[in-house]
Amino acid sequence: QSALTQPASVSGSPGQSITISCIGTNNDVGGYNYVSWYQQHPGKAPKLMIYGVSNRPSGISNRFSGSKSGTTASLTISGLQTDDEGDYYCTSYTGYSFWVFGGGTKVTVL
Amino acid sequence: QVQLIQSGVEVRKPGASVKVSCKASGYTFTNYGVTWVRQAPGQGLEWLGWFTAYSGNTKYAETLQGRVTMTTDTSTNTAYMELRSLKSDDTAVYFCARVAGNGDYYFDYWGQGTLVTVAS
Numbered sequence A: 001q002s003a004l005t006q007p008a009s010v011s012g013s014p015g016q017s018i019t020i021s022c023i024g025t026n027n028d029v030g031g032y033n034y035v036s037w038y039q040q041h042p043g044k045a046p047k048l049m050i051y052g053v054s055n056r057p058s059g060i061s062n063r064f065s066g067s068k069s070g071t072t073a074s075l076t077i078s079g080l081q082t083d084d085e086g087d088y089y090c091t092s093y094t095g096y097s098f099w100v101f102g103g104g105t106k107v108t109v110l
Numbered sequence B: 001q002v003q004l005i006q007s008g009v010e011v012r013k014p015g016a017s018v019k020v021s022c023k024a025s026g027y028t029f030t031n032y033g034v035t036w037v038r039q040a041p042g043q044g045l046e047w048l049g050w051f052t053a054y055s056g057n058t059k060y061a062e063t064l065q066g067r068v069t070m071t072t073d074t075s076t077n078t079a080y081m082e083l084r085s086l087k088s089d090d091t092a093v094y095f096c097a098r099v100a101g102n103g104d105y106y107f108d109y110w111g112q113g114t115l116v117t118v119a120s
Helices: none
Strands: A009-012 A018-023 A035-040 A047-050 A064-069 A072-077 A086-095 A098-101 A105-109 B003-006 B010-012 B018-025 B033-039 B045-052 B058-060 B068-073 B078-083 B092-099 B107-110 B114-118
Touching: A009 A018, A018 A086, A018 A105, A035 A064, A047 A064, A047 B107, A072 A086, A086 B045, A098 B045, B003 B092, B003 B107, B010 B018, B018 B033, B018 B092, B018 B114, B033 B068, B045 B068, B045 B078, B045 B092, B058 B068, B078 B092
Parallel strands: A009 A105, B010 B114
Antiparallel strands: A018 A072, A035 A047, A035 A086, A064 A072, A086 A098, A086 A105, B003 B018, B018 B078, B033 B045, B033 B092, B045 B058, B068 B078, B092 B107, B092 B114
């Protein structure tokens, strides 16, 4: 199972919006509504930000939103803040009890 | 509150085995699966497999087939991941995470990570 494709880096100024893409196939992103997104700060465990393509867990700001079109999922961060800096990973359930991660995207707030 | 507490740093020589533990609390352990994910230094996340205590089913990533075993001890609410025939590129931080229930497929709570270093 190949990894999902994410841009290596995305940047934006405080207050701006950025979007991170996550490209898969019909065997993962395109075939299931089980895309989730995780934020990771250096030396820390990943943190769930979005599940089921577009659902936010309790406590996650509504500045984070998720969507999907075909085999591409997206995470949008609006009103960018300095503590949004970090690495972001998408993952998708692939059926048959397997998951696959994206390669990760480093978000920089300029 | 839900917590997953992992065992400490491990150092092994190539060819050896390592067993990492993940003790769960704050929820009914047998109602959820536990997955394992690793992160090599400076690299991204890699899914390794999962174990469901309620069904006893396991699935492992193809890259680790034959070298990894994931188990749970329901008497202590602890999940284990054993990796054998270690190689230098198994050096990574290993995370456990809870797999959300109710037919959902995402990882809602994570352990703090366990650094495993493989070096001669």
